[in-house]
Amino acid sequence: MRILIATDAAAPQINGVVRVFETTAAHLEADGHVVEVIGPNRFATTFPAPGYPEVRLAQTLGRALPDMIDAFRPDAIHIPVEGPIGLAARHYCRKRRLPFTTSFHTRFGDYFSLRLGFGTGPAYAAQRWFHNAGQGFMVQTTTLERQLAARGFRNIRPWGRAVDTEAFRPQRENPGFDVDFLGLPRPIFLYVGRVSAEKNLPAFFALDLPGSKVVVGDGPAAAALATEFPDVHFLGYRHGEDLARHFSAADVFVFPSRFETFGLVVLESLACGTPVAAFPVQGPADIIGTTPHGVLSEDLRAAALAALSIDRTGCRTFAESFSWAECTRQFAQNLVPIPPSAWAG
Template sequence: MGALAESRPGPHRILVVSDAWHPQVNGVVRTLTTVVKELRAAGDTVEVIGPDRFASFPMPGYAEIRLAIAPGRKLARMTEAFAPDAVHIATEGPLGWAMRRICLKRGWRFTTSFHTRFPEYLHARTRIPTAWSWAVMRRFHEAGSGTFCATPSLARELAGQGFTHVVPWSRGVDLARFRPDAAAHGAPETWEALPRPIFLYAGRVALEKNIGAFLALDLPGSKVVVGDGPQRAALQKRFPHAHFAGYRENGALARAYAQADVFVFPSRTDTFGLVLLEALASGTPVAAYPVTGPLDVIGETPVGALDEDLRAACLRALGTDRARCRAHAEQYSWEACASRFRDSLVPVGG
C-alpha cells in the first residue's frame, strides 16, 4: 500500500478535483495552478476538474465563487474517460463530495487537502457550532488515505480534531516574479506618493481576513489595501482614510509588495497564507498575529514581528533588513512543493 511513485515508476495520470478553480482568484487556486504546471513539466498527465465545467450557482456571500450543481453523473463520466492512476480531492464543496462518493463506490483510494477552516468561517457568519462543522470535515477527510496540510501547527490542530492521516505539504513562492526590484518596473501606483511608512494588506477582502483589525490601528504613515471582495464597500465606508487600490495581478501585484514598508496579515484563520511568502520574496517584512501560518512561516526569524498587539507588531517590523526577508523566502520553492505533493499521492487501486 505504498505511495504512487512506488507503485508504478515514470509519468502518471493524476486527477485533481477542486471546487476552487479558475476564474476564482485565491490561494487555493494559485497553489493548484502552480503545482499542476510543475507536475506537467515533469512529465505527468494532470487533469483538473473544477466548477467551470458544470452548471453552477454563486456561493452565498461570495458571488465570485461558483458551486457546481448536481455534478455526480457528469463527474463520473469525466473520471472514467480520464482513467486516473491517482485522485486528489482538494476541497470539501459539491465537487469534492461527489468525487468522494465516486471513489468510495469504486473502492478507490484517494487523498484530500485541508485549505480552509470552514468551521470557523461558518460560525462567524451563522453561529453554527464549530463542533458540528468539524465533525463533517472529519468525516469527509478521514475516508481518504491522507489529508495534506501546509504547516506543522495546522497538523497538530487537525490531529487534535481527530484527523488520523495528516500529511505535511508546504507551499512555494515564485521568486522570479516577487522580488525586491519589482518596485522599479512598470507604471507607478497612485498610492506611492502617500505618507510613509506604507502598511500594506493584499488579498481577498472578506470577513474572515479580519482586515478591519488592521485598518483600525493607530499607525503612522498610510494604510493600503490591495484586492477585492465582498467586504470592500463596507470597509471603505468605515475607514475613509485608508487607500483601497483594488485588484492587482501580475507585475502590478509584485510592485505593490515591493513598494510597501510592512506587509500586515491580520487573519487569524488562514491555514498558511501564500501572501506571506510573496511579501517576503519582495523584501517586505511581515506583521501578524502569532497564529497558524505566520507562526510557521515567520516564527522566531528576524523577517517581521508576531504579536497579539498587532500595532506593536507593525511598528517592530519597520526597519527589518529587507535582504533577510528575501533570503528567508528563498527557502521555499514550488518545485519542492509539487514534488512533495506527487510523492504523497496514492494509487487508486491500493
C-alpha cells in the same frame, strides 16, 4: 503519472488555494506528469457560493463528473475542497472503491464560530467525515497536523507550501522602478487578499499608524469597509507583475487574519522583500516563527511600526528557502496510486 485534481477552488476564482493548485499543476507537468483539473468552469450550470457571490460553484448532478473522470482514466485522484465537486468526486471514488487523497485549506469550524456563533464541533465533524474517507490527508504545517490529529483526523501527510520567487521578487532596485508610483504618503502599510469578515481587517484599519493603509484585493465586505474606513485605499485585485509591484512598493505587509491554515501572501510579501506584521497565530507563526523577517504580536500597531526597521534583503533570502520543487515532490509522493485494473474493460 496521470493526476486528476477535482476542485471547487479553480480559476477564474482568485485566492490562495487556487494559486497553490495552479502552481502545483504547472510543476507537476514540468516534471513529466499529465494533470487534469476539474473545476467549476467545466460544468454547464453554476451558482453563487453563499455569502460569496463572486465565487461560482458547480451543479454536479448527473453523469458529467463521472464521465470526465472515466475519460481521463487517472493514476491518482486528489480532492482538496469540501464543495459540490469535492463531494461528487468523493462519492464517485467511494462507489468505485478507488483510493483518493484530500488536503486541508479552510478552518470552517473556527470561521463559523466567529461569523455565526456556532460551536466548532459540527463543522469539524463534517470535514472529518469528508477527509477521513480518503487514503491520505495533506496538511501544510506541523501545528495544523497536531491540531487536526487531536480532532480525530487520520492518514495525515505533510505537504508544505512554497512561493514563486520568479513571479514575486524585489523590484525596488530595478532600474526605472518608481517606488512611489502609488502617490501616497509613506510609510505604506499593505494588505493583500480577500476582503471578507474572516480576515479581521478592522483590526488593521483601526490602527493609529503614520502614512497610508492600502488594500489590494476585493470581496463581500469591501463596500461596507470602504465606507467605515474612508482613509483606507482600496485598489481592487492586482495580478502577476502588477501584484509583485505593489508588494515591492509597500513598507510593511500587515496580515490581521487569525484563522489561516498557512497564509501564502505572507511568503509572497517576503519574496518581494517586504517585512510582515501579524498576530502570533497559526499561519504567520508557522512561516516566520522566531526569525527576524517579521514581527508577531498581539499589539498589531507595535508590530507594524517595528517591522519598518527590518532588513528587506533578509526577507527575500528567507523566502527563497521555500521551494516549489520540494513542495511538488511532497505532493506527488503523498498521492495514492489507483490500480490499473480499475480502468479495465
